[in-house]
Amino acid sequence: MISFPHNDNPVKLEVKDVAVRYDSRTVLSGITFNVHEHEIFGIIGPANSGKTSFLKVLNRMDIFNPAMSFTGGIVFNGKDIRKWRNVYSLRKRIGVVFPLPVGLPLTVYENVALAPRLAGVTRKTELDIIVERCLARAALWDEVKDRLDSLGSLLSGGQQQRLTIARALSQDPEMLMLDEFSIAVDPVTTMRIEDVLKELKKEMSIILVTNLVQQARRLADRTAFFLNGEVVEMGVTDDLFAGLVKDQRTRDYLDGRFG
Amino acid sequence: MFGASALNIRNRKVEGLFRVLFMLMTGLLILPVVIILAILTWKGGSVVDLNFLFTNPTEGMTSGGIFPALVGTIWLVSVALLFSVPLGVAAAIYLSEYARDTWFTRIINLAIINLAGVPSIVHALFGVGAFVLFFRFGTSILAASLTLGIMTLPVVIVSTRESLQAVPMAFREACWNMGATKWQTIRKIVLPNSISGILTGIILEVSRTAGETAPVMFTGAAFFLPKLPQSIFDQTMAMSLHLFVIATQVPGVPENLSYGVAFVLIAMVLTMNSLSIAFRVYLRGRKKW
Numbered sequence: 001m002i003s004f005p006h007n008d009n010p011v012k013l014e015v016k017d018v019a020v021r022y023d024s025r026t027v028l029s030g031i032t033f034n035v036h037e038h039e040i041f042g043i044i045g046p047a048n049s050g051k052t053s054f055l056k057v058l059n060r061m062d063i064f065n066p067a068m069s070f071t072g073g074i075v076f077n078g079k080d081i082r083k084w085r086n087v088y089s090l091r092k093r094i095g096v097v098f099p100l101p102v103g104l105p106l107t108v109y110e111n112v113a114l115a116p117r118l119a120g121v122t123r124k125t126e127l128d129i130i131v132e133r134c135l136a137r138a139a140l141w142d143e144v145k146d147r148l149d150s151l152g153s154l155l156s157g158g159q160q161q162r163l164t165i166a167r168a169l170s171q172d173p174e175m176l177m178l179d180e181f182s183i184a185v186d187p188v189t190t191m192r193i194e195d196v197l198k199e200l201k202k203e204m205s206i207i208l209v210t211n212l213v214q215q216a217r218r219l220a221d222r223t224a225f226f227l228n229g230e231v232v233e234m235g236v237t238d239d240l241f242a243g244l245v246k247d248q249r250t251r252d253y254l255d256g257r258f259g
Numbered sequence: 260m261f262g263a264s265a266l267n268i269r270n271r272k273v274e275g276l277f278r279v280l281f282m283l284m285t286g287l288l289i290l291p292v293v294i295i296l297a298i299l300t301w302k303g304g305s306v307v308d309l310n311f312l313f314t315n316p317t318e319g320m321t322s323g324g325i326f327p328a329l330v331g332t333i334w335l336v337s338v339a340l341l342f343s344v345p346l347g348v349a350a351a352i353y354l355s356e357y358a359r360d361t362w363f364t365r366i367i368n369l370a371i372i373n374l375a376g377v378p379s380i381v382h383a384l385f386g387v388g389a390f391v392l393f394f395r396f397g398t399s400i401l402a403a404s405l406t407l408g409i410m411t412l413p414v415v416i417v418s419t420r421e422s423l424q425a426v427p428m429a430f431r432e433a434c435w436n437m438g439a440t441k442w443q444t445i446r447k448i449v450l451p452n453s454i455s456g457i458l459t460g461i462i463l464e465v466s467r468t469a470g471e472t473a474p475v476m477f478t479g480a481a482f483f484l485p486k487l488p489q490s491i492f493d494q495t496m497a498m499s500l501h502l503f504v505i506a507t508q509v510p511g512v513p514e515n516l517s518y519g520v521a522f523v524l525i526a527m528v529l530t531m532n533s534l535s536i537a538f539r540v541y542l543r544g545r546k547k548w
Contacts, residue, residue: 059436066359092438102433105452114447115437164433171437 009036012175012205013058018072020053020062027053028229031072035175040197040206042220042237044213046258049226051209055177058207059094060087077174092119095168099180101160103152104167108135108144111152111163115171130170137200138166139192158189165196175205182212194219213254217241225250299525303518311519315485320505321512325520330487331400331495332527335475336468338404338491339411344461346408347415354416355423356445375413379473382410386478401491403479410474411464418460422453455542462535466528472499482508498524 011034019029028050035041043051053068060081062068074081076090084090092115104111112131113121121127131148135141140162144155152163161181168176178197182190197206197219210216216223217237224234225247233240233250245251252258310324317323358364386406396402426449434444480497482504488495502524506517 061432061435064435088438088440090438091436094436096436098429098433100429102429104430104433104448106448114434114439118437118439118443118447167433167437 045226095173303522351419422456
């Protein structure tokens with residue numbers, strides 16, 4: 001049985017016995033955990049353990065893929081995400097960062113101004129403030145403030161990934177999901193982004209999917225270990241890394257015996 | 260190290276042989292184009308001047324210019340575009356961005372492919388039956404242009420759909436994740452980044468439409484009309500049909516007159532095509548990802 005480590009902050013996201021299927025193939029099952037406010041929740045596990053599918057369901061991206069379906073309960077802000085009639089407003093509250101940075105083929109400025117514009121912000125002064133604030137929070141402002149009009153897709157990989165984070169922040173999310181954000185990013189930028197996440201944690205919940213065990217150790221308050229579509233183990237990150245694990249597979253994974 | 264073995268030498272020889280072979284094939288391909296252009300320019304280039312372009316045919320079309328045919332072709336192509344571009348682009352957007360892979364969309368795709376394969380003379384007869392007779396448009400620019408439009412619809416749909424699908428899926432997903440609706444995503448990201456491909460496809464369609472003869476022959480293009488069309492319900496002359504007529508139907512037309520018409524027609528088509536190539540090169544230069 002999976003334990004529920006204690007956390008005093010209010011619950012932001014409740015996941016109860018969730019299973020995800022592509023047609024009849026089950027890629028995830030029996031997923032149960034809560035994510036609290038001001039918490040970084042780490043999800044680790046080897047490739048093909050269903051981590052990305054899980055994030056897609058959280059953001060209701062499953063409706064774009066007829067083969068994809070899920071069962072179980074996912075409650076965000078106290079409301080079942082299936083009852084969220086306006087999926088656009090649900091998605092707006094959940095920012096996503098993909099493994100490969102996606103600089104939209106717009107200027108740096110427009111990349112960050114897009115979400116506010118879609119939400120109806122038209123005043124230039126207001127947009128300026130949002131753009132600067134989001135870029136600054138993503139630790140990118142100093143590098144791009146003199147070339148806001150150049151194309152976002154022409155920035156370096158590390159800069160694009162921070163641009164992606166700035167863009168996710170521009171929609172003013174209550175939760176941020178990062179899917180192996182450091183795959184295409186150099187170590188220095190990775191550390192900068194990690195610092196950014198520690199700051200952001202003060203304002204929102206963060207789900208950090210990572211293939212780097214040490215990254216989860218550095219950032220996550222609690223960590224779940226996904227393997228072959230199941231949660232093998234979940235607990236306070238420090239406990240897991242101190243050796244308080246119940247399952248031998250977790251120990252092997254944390255020790256780098258498979259990956 | 261390995262020396263040059265017999266096998267090695269043989270491989271190199273075969274490689275050289277195939278290179279030359281493929282080069283010759285390519286050369287053969289270019290040959291007809293060059294010959295056609297050379298003959299047209301040589302025999303027809305001399306008669307083409309402003310006077311030729313802007314005067315009516317005279318003496319039973321055995322001399323004079325091609326003005327009504329030129330204007331007529333522009334009419335036919337423009338009205339055909341007004342019809343096929345909005346319809347084709349809308350259909351392509353639906354198929355590429357909204358439609359799911361169901362039996363219904365598969366049938367539509369099949370229909371588009373089949374429509375592209377229908378011979379133009381069959382389109383012509385359909386045009387007579389549908390537009391000239393059934394809708395009572397008579398033989399008119401409207402009927403001829405609708406026929407041309409239907410004929411080129413699959414080209415517009417396919418080229419537009421390909422341009423849309425060349426926009427990476429990741430861009431759409433990034434937008435959707437931000438809470439954008441499909442239409443917002445299409446308007447802000449997908450269309451701005453595929454418009455070059457869409458326009459290129461449309462320009463190519465124009466050049467194809469301008470050269471078609473069969474579809475306009477029975478539906479709206481006239482043998483000879485000294486005056487210009489006043490509305491889309493009038494008949495008109497057309498370059499392609501005019502060429503056919505003076506080359507085969509009217510006795511005593513000087514040879515270089517027919518070549519002149521052919522020269523103007525192919526010059527129009529080539530201009531449109533080069534425009535589309537130039538456009539593509541220009542936009543490739545500022546490709547955004």
